[in-house]
Each structure stands twice: as C-alpha cells, then as structure tokens.
Amino acid sequence: MITDQRMTAGSGLPSPRLLVDKANRLVQILATPSLVQLGLRLALAVPFWRSGMLKWAGFLRLNDTAVTLFSDEFMLHLPGGPYHFPAPMVMAFLSGCGEIVFPVLLVLGLGTRFAALGLLFMTIIVELTVPDGWPIHLTWAAMALGIMAYGPGNVSLDHLVCRARSHER
Numbered sequence: 144m145i146t147d148q149r150m151t152a153g154s155g156l157p158s159p160r161l162l163v164d165k166a167n168r169l170v171q172i173l174a175t176p177s178l179v180q181l182g183l184r185l186a187l188a189v190p191f192w193r194s195g196m197l198k199w200a201g202f203l204r205l206n207d208t209a210v211t212l213f214s215d216e217f218m219l220h221l222p223g224g225p226y227h228f229p230a231p232m233v234m235a236f237l238s239g240c241g242e243i244v245f246p247v248l249l250v251l252g253l254g255t256r257f258a259a260l261g262l263l264f265m266t267i268i269v270e271l272t273v274p275d276g277w278p279i280h281l282t283w284a285a286m287a288l289g290i291m292a293y294g295p296g297n298v299s300l301d302h303l304v305c306r307a308r309s310h311e312r
Contacts, residue, residue: 180296187286188246195242209235217272241265252299259290
C-alpha cells in the first residue's frame with residue numbers, strides 16, 4: 144500500500160518510500176502466482192521435450208542412438224557401481240515416452256501434479272546417470288516440487304476442469 148505520496152521537501156522528486164511501494168506493486172503484477180506457475184511448467188517441460196524429441200525416429204519407433212545410449216553409454220552410478228541399465232530397450236522406450244508425454248501434460252496443465260511427479264522421478268534417474276549435472280538436475284527437481292506443491296495455477300486445463308466440476312454441484 145502506498146503510504147507516503149508526498150514529495151520530498153524542495154526536491155520535486157517522489158519520496159523513496161513511494162518509489163519502493165510502486166516498484167513492489169509492479170513486481171507483484173509481473174509475478175502473479177498463475178503466471179509464475181505457468182512459467183515453472185514451461186521451464187520444466189522444455190528440456191525434457193527437447194531430449195525426448197531426439198529419441199524418436201517415427202511414431203513409437205526409437206532411433207538407434209537412443210537404444211545405444213541406454214545399452215552402451217548410460218550407467219547408473221550407485222554404490223558398488225556404475226551399473227548398466229537393466230532392459231535398455233525398455234528403459235529407452237519408457238524414457239522417450241515420458242519425455243514427450245509429461246511435458247505435453249505440463250504445458251496443457253492437465254494432470255499437472257502427476258506429470259511433475261513423473262519428471263521428478265526422471266530427474267532422479269538422470270542424476271544417477273549423470274552425477275556431474277547436479278546443478279541443473281537440482282533446478283529441475285525444485286521446479287517439479289514447486290509444481291507438485293502449488294499446482295498448475297489458473298492458466299491450466301486442471302483449473303478449468305475443477306471450475307466445471309464446482310459448477311455442476
């Protein structure tokens with residue numbers, strides 16, 4: 144709330160308090176919860192979508208690189224390891240599907256919390272595979288947890304579905 148709209152004596156400039164209040168209002172307008180939630184959903188969806196698009200050669204057809212990565216390159220860095228991925232073809236397929244489906248759900252805001260949970264789980268697997276990438280993985284995990292905790296926001300299909308259900312009653 145603007146509490147001091149007087150000009151400072153003789154300067155003709157607004158008081159510092161007035162400037163701070165105006166800046167705070169501007170920040171609040173720019174960072175509305177629904178806009179922030181939409182931004183989180185988009186920011187988390189993009190890297191997974193891009194990775195998923197690189198795994199496919201056609202509809203439900205993995206490319207050779209994706210299978211090779213899970214067969215020969217990727218290793219799980221667990222105690223006593225690293226270990227090869229079990230069932231690399233299945234893992235590549237599940238990874239490719241998750242990296243396409245979960246981001247689409249996030250962008251649409253449909254089943255948002257579950258999509259974020261799926262990407263959080265995938266982030267944990269990625270961290271176990273590429274432990275040196277922890278700064279980025281930590282960011283992904285934080286975004287997924289934020290989405291899970293606060294939901295998709297008003298700019299989502301989940302919100303529309305909830306509103307439609309409440310009007311039916």
